[in-house]
Amino acid sequence: MLDDKFVIDAVTHGYDYAPENRSDHCDEEHYRRLGLFMTLRGHQPLESTEPGFAMTPEEFIVRWPAQSIAHALFVESDVDMAVYHPVSIPAHCKNGVSRWDIGTALRDIAPDRVKLYGFVDTFDPDRDRVFDEMRRQAAEGVIGFKFYPSSGFFDNDRILITAKYDSPEHAFPYFEHARTLGIRHLAFHKAQPVGPGSVDALKVNDISTAATAFPDMTFEVVHDGWHFLDECSMQLRIVPNIYANLECTINLIVRQPRRFAEILGRFLLYAGSSRLLYASGCAVAHPEPVLQAFRDFEMPKDLREGYGFPEMTDEDKENILGLNFARLHNFDIPAIKEKIKDDHWSKLRAEGKRSPWSEHRKIINSPDYSHKRYKAEDFTEEDYRAYQFGVAL
Amino acid sequence: MANDGLSLMDRVREAANAVPDPCSMARNLNLGVADMGMIRNIRLEEVPSGRWSVTMLIRLTAPGCMYMPYFEEHLRREVTRLPDVDEFRIVWDDNFDWTPECLSPAAKEKVAARTRHLEEVLRYTERADCDAQGAAAKPSVTTQSKVKE
Numbered sequence: 418m419l420d421d422k423f424v425i426d427a428v429t430h431g432y433d434y435a436p437e438n439r440s441d442h443c444d445e446e447h448y449r450r451l452g453l454f455m456t457l458r459g460h461q462p463l464e465s466t467e468p469g470f471a472m473t474p475e476e477f478i479v480r481w482p483a484q485s486i487a488h489a490l491f492v493e494s495d496v497d498m499a500v501y502h503p504v505s506i507p508a509h510c511k512n513g514v515s516r517w518d519i520g521t522a523l524r525d526i527a528p529d530r531v532k533l534y535g536f537v538d539t540f541d542p543d544r545d546r547v548f549d550e551m552r553r554q555a556a557e558g559v560i561g562f563k564f565y566p567s568s569g570f571f572d573n574d575r576i577l578i579t580a581k582y583d584s585p586e587h588a589f590p591y592f593e594h595a596r597t598l599g600i601r602h603l604a605f606h607k608a609q610p611v612g613p614g615s616v617d618a619l620k621v622n623d624i625s626t627a628a629t630a631f632p633d634m635t636f637e638v639v640h641d642g643w644h645f646l647d648e649c650s651m652q653l654r655i656v657p658n659i660y661a662n663l664e665c666t667i668n669l670i671v672r673q674p675r676r677f678a679e680i681l682g683r684f685l686l687y688a689g690s691s692r693l694l695y696a697s698g699c700a701v702a703h704p705e706p707v708l709q710a711f712r713d714f715e716m717p718k719d720l721r722e723g724y725g726f727p728e729m730t731d732e733d734k735e736n737i738l739g740l741n742f743a744r745l746h747n748f749d750i751p752a753i754k755e756k757i758k759d760d761h762w763s764k765l766r767a768e769g770k771r772s773p774w775s776e777h778r779k780i781i782n783s784p785d786y787s788h789k790r791y792k793a794e795d796f797t798e799e800d801y802r803a804y805q806f807g808v809a810l
Numbered sequence: 811m812a813n814d815g816l817s818l819m820d821r822v823r824e825a826a827n828a829v830p831d832p833c834s835m836a837r838n839l840n841l842g843v844a845d846m847g848m849i850r851n852i853r854l855e856e857v858p859s860g861r862w863s864v865t866m867l868i869r870l871t872a873p874g875c876m877y878m879p880y881f882e883e884h885l886r887r888e889v890t891r892l893p894d895v896d897e898f899r900i901v902w903d904d905n906f907d908w909t910p911e912c913l914s915p916a917a918k919e920k921v922a923a924r925t926r927h928l929e930e931v932l933r934y935t936e937r938a939d940c941d942a943q944g945a946a947a948k949p950s951v952t953t954q955s956k957v958k959e
Contacts, residue, residue, distance in 0.1 A: 454876075459873060459874050462873035462874075462906045463873050609872075609874055610875065610876040610877070612876060613876045613877065613879065613880070616832055616835075616836040619836070620836060643872060644833050644836075644872070645833075645836070645837060647924065647928050648837075651928060651932055654932070654951070655932070655935070655936075665874075669872075672906055673906060673907060673908070673909065675911070676908070676909040676910075679909060679910060687951050725952065
């Protein structure tokens with residue numbers, strides 16, 4: 418609980434860029450640099466600059482233990498529940514960039530706190546196999562499905578292969594199949610690059626078409642507002658079954674608060690707070706600084722007066738932090754509070770908030786941690802040169 | 811390129827602005843790197859040939875941007891076309907403090923004009939929907955007024 422507000426983190430990931438998870442499609446150097454990219458350009462710029470939050474590549478580019486993620490969420494910060502999103506990207510990782518089995522392990526160690534979304538690889542040409550996989554995940558209890566605009570592969574002209582989700586022939590059958598499985602909540606990675614290529618598939622307009630065609634289902638635009646703010650906010654206003662999942666977008670509050678205010682202000686002005694979902698993307702960044710900054714957040718006066726952005730109310734914060742997601746999935750918050758109030762995580766949390774990533778650092782540095790890790794000397798100067806930020810001129 | 815009275819610094823900036831930001835292109839805005847406010851600083855150093863070495867400190871608009879190779883290749887190509895320039899180097903700024911307020915005045919006006927146009931379409935659509943349903947009009951949105959600089 419953040420003060421008296423129930424917190425549901427609408428996206429968490431269990432990354433695995435460790436050496437053993439490299440796909441045969443990805444050469445060793447490229448794979449190593451992808452991990453470095455995720456650390457230096459994904460994790461570190463989003464992360465708080467307070468001590469302990471920013472991880473080194475050797476700490477971040479590992480197979481993430483479920484225990485590390487649970488601690489970051491439930492012991493090192495004020496998150497009550499979390500939703501795990503697996504990410505496939507077979508061009509890079511054999512078993513997923515965000516592994517399915519880390520998600521189920523996370524669910525198993527915090528069963529009343531963790532819900533799963535399934536992943537749908539719409540780039541697999543064998544649709545029956547994809548449907549079987551969706552069926553298998555539904556049997557595991559997923560409450561939604563996640564879609565990506567790319568699986569990381571390039572075509573023969575070295576153009577990134579991408580997908581949009583407004584095609585009755587290519588996209589709608591997956592939504593119909595989800596519906597037959599009783600799952601009516603879909604989420605789509607948008608607005609944030611997935612590879613060096615056209616940004617066209619990152620635009621959000623296709624989701625308006627899909628959501629209009631499936632009015633009995635809900636569509637989360639993940640990373641909403643990160644780019645294409647005009648389109649994102651107008652879509653949110655016009656299409657009532659679209660939700661803005663603020664994964665990474667809300668993390669901007671830590672290092673780019675002004676930019677975050679301009680995004681959130683637009684969403685509030687256009688559509689109010691009832692379809693905005695807090696999501697940290699942990700482990701891309703720690704949830705604690707995001708939540709603390711959000712608790713203290715006020716819409717800047719000049720943006721209220723200049724753009725007509727509304728005040729940020731306590732009710733808005735409560736909606737965004739958890740109530741909206743709970744309503745979306747018909748969660749009974751009082752019943753969940755009762756279930757988790759004395760669980761393992763509540764007992765640990767009652768001992769005090771631990772320092773950031775403390776459990777993660779303990780686990781991966783323990784002799785019992787069995788997965789191969791990169792060491793500092795595995796990264797060449799050339800690797801770093803490709804992804805290093807500089808000093809001020 | 812003709813030296814039309816501009817300083818070398820201005821010409822470097824102008825050359826860099828010929829490189830469009832891919833995300834602005836996706837919004838049909840076609841804003842250059844300088845107009846986007848991505849150039850934090852430019853350093854010019856004279857090299858032994860008597861010409862100049864250019865180092866450009868570039869701030870990306872967001873973490874996770876995958877277009878650094880694109881920016882590097884295209885900025886190098888445009889800037890080294892200047893007859894006075896021998897060398898070019900990019901340094902990536904790690905502050906990540908870009909906001910839309912970093913846009914040039916001309917770019918701000920372009921963005922605002924696009925937003926105004928989209929809001930007009932939105933108002934028209936919503937009014938037509940309400941008329942068709944016999945419903946009361948929704949309060950319209952506008953973000954046209956300007957934030958003080």
